[in-house]
Amino acid sequence: MPKTYLACDLGAESGRVIAGQVLQGRLHIEELHRFANTPIRTSEGLFWNFPDILVEIQNGLTLGAVRDLDIAGISTDSWGVDYVLLDETGQFMAPVYHYRDERSSRGVAQIYRHLTPSKIFAETGIQFMPINTLYQLGAESPARFAQAHAILGIADAVNYWMSGVVRAEESLASTFQFFNPQTRQWSKRLWQTLAWPENILPKVVPPGTVIGSLTPSIARATGLRQIPILATCSHDTGAAVVAVPATGSNWAYLSSGTWSLIGVERQAPVLTERCRELNFTNELGYGGTVRLLKNIVGLWMVQECRRAWAQEGDQLDYTQLARLAGEAEPFLAIINPADPRFIEPGAMPQKVTTLCIETGQRTPSTPGETIRIILESLALLYARTLAQLEELTDQPIETLHIVGGGSRNHLLNQFAANATRRHVFAGPAEGTAAGNILVQAITLGEITDVVEARQLMRRSTELVHFVPENAYLWQEATQRFNQLFPQNQSVIGGVKS
Numbered sequence: 001m002p003k004t005y006l007a008c009d010l011g012a013e014s015g016r017v018i019a020g021q022v023l024q025g026r027l028h029i030e031e032l033h034r035f036a037n038t039p040i041r042t043s044e045g046l047f048w049n050f051p052d053i054l055v056e057i058q059n060g061l062t063l064g065a066v067r068d069l070d071i072a073g074i075s076t077d078s079w080g081v082d083y084v085l086l087d088e089t090g091q092f093m094a095p096v097y098h099y100r101d102e103r104s105s106r107g108v109a110q111i112y113r114h115l116t117p118s119k120i121f122a123e124t125g126i127q128f129m130p131i132n133t134l135y136q137l138g139a140e141s142p143a144r145f146a147q148a149h150a151i152l153g154i155a156d157a158v159n160y161w162m163s164g165v166v167r168a169e170e171s172l173a174s175t176f177q178f179f180n181p182q183t184r185q186w187s188k189r190l191w192q193t194l195a196w197p198e199n200i201l202p203k204v205v206p207p208g209t210v211i212g213s214l215t216p217s218i219a220r221a222t223g224l225r226q227i228p229i230l231a232t233c234s235h236d237t238g239a240a241v242v243a244v245p246a247t248g249s250n251w252a253y254l255s256s257g258t259w260s261l262i263g264v265e266r267q268a269p270v271l272t273e274r275c276r277e278l279n280f281t282n283e284l285g286y287g288g289t290v291r292l293l294k295n296i297v298g299l300w301m302v303q304e305c306r307r308a309w310a311q312e313g314d315q316l317d318y319t320q321l322a323r324l325a326g327e328a329e330p331f332l333a334i335i336n337p338a339d340p341r342f343i344e345p346g347a348m349p350q351k352v353t354t355l356c357i358e359t360g361q362r363t364p365s366t367p368g369e370t371i372r373i374i375l376e377s378l379a380l381l382y383a384r385t386l387a388q389l390e391e392l393t394d395q396p397i398e399t400l401h402i403v404g405g406g407s408r409n410h411l412l413n414q415f416a417a418n419a420t421r422r423h424v425f426a427g428p429a430e431g432t433a434a435g436n437i438l439v440q441a442i443t444l445g446e447i448t449d450v451v452e453a454r455q456l457m458r459r460s461t462e463l464v465h466f467v468p469e470n471a472y473l474w475q476e477a478t479q480r481f482n483q484l485f486p487q488n489q490s491v492i493g494g495v496k497s
Contacts, residue, residue: 263293
């Protein structure tokens, strides 16, 4: 019986437990369980339903036991920046805040009383985003913070729940903005400046570490044996990059989903002032690599539009929205998807219309027109970001690989090819789970290294190739788009550098 690896893959909209096997030189994956990841909003704020996430993961593990699979390992990946605090008994402390909770703006002001943006970037290499863990902690209740005995990212907290071992995996820790990408340890310089308790910072392990085994209680509850628990790349983008089916070196990746994370793989961080001005980030990846990337708003805008229209009684699925957008007039208006108003949930169609009015452009009158404005503008932002990456690295980017759920959006993929004037390859859609599984297979000896893993992905994925079209129209649109950005202004959030 072939070895099976279970990936607990957590996204901002949904979670999955996925089984993967390496068979005859190909990766075969199967979704065992999918569940909605729905945040909770109360008068106290916006939170993740973390207990429910654990229940659903347990349900997925139980389904793996029912299948009587030869499970060799289990690991979790998740979005970055959010965290769980543990108390002195090792119990999770409620609530688990959502990164879109409004408190983060208060945290930015609190942190900047002690540290300048330049000092923070020089120490961490992380782009400014008000949702970063550093600013979330700046808004934490001092009393709650004082009771904490450990802090873990979401995926690492799930790995702890399964294994009973407290470990922070460095790809996820690097998103927190108090981790040093050169020393690959927590930044005690920042932590001490803020006078925060160092005892809550857990031991950091590199991706591809066996941290323990399934606890007896979880094993009994699921019907599994005490299977090894691994810290692969706990950050979903780190996992997705492992699964990019690329060759050579002149390629960039786009992990496309709720967020769009676009970047290149490097051997060392880029900590220049220009990198900070352009608001790029240096997150750690598998095998000692650095992911130089920019985290920009992605299909979140489409998700929020769909939610808003559903509340008005207009139920449109993503396939219908893509069709309507494809039929809509091109370049009715062009917006900056990185405008900070789009980060907050709610009233997304109205926000798009308002920005069109503010910039003196025509306004959308149908869902298709609204979605087309969003998708065209996202593609233009991708192109701008790739140009900035070439500037920072002094290396050409010839192809763009799109992975993740957004790789299924053929209209956006074609727009990306048109805007970037590069060949675009889309797939795999399950990039994060695939990367999670591949790192498990490398760690446990079934695959040699990441080079073999990417070769395996090329054999396992039906890549969809998009060739640039309509060059003149997109060149004209690019000129309009660039006018939205005053000189020396950061793309993300409109924050002056």
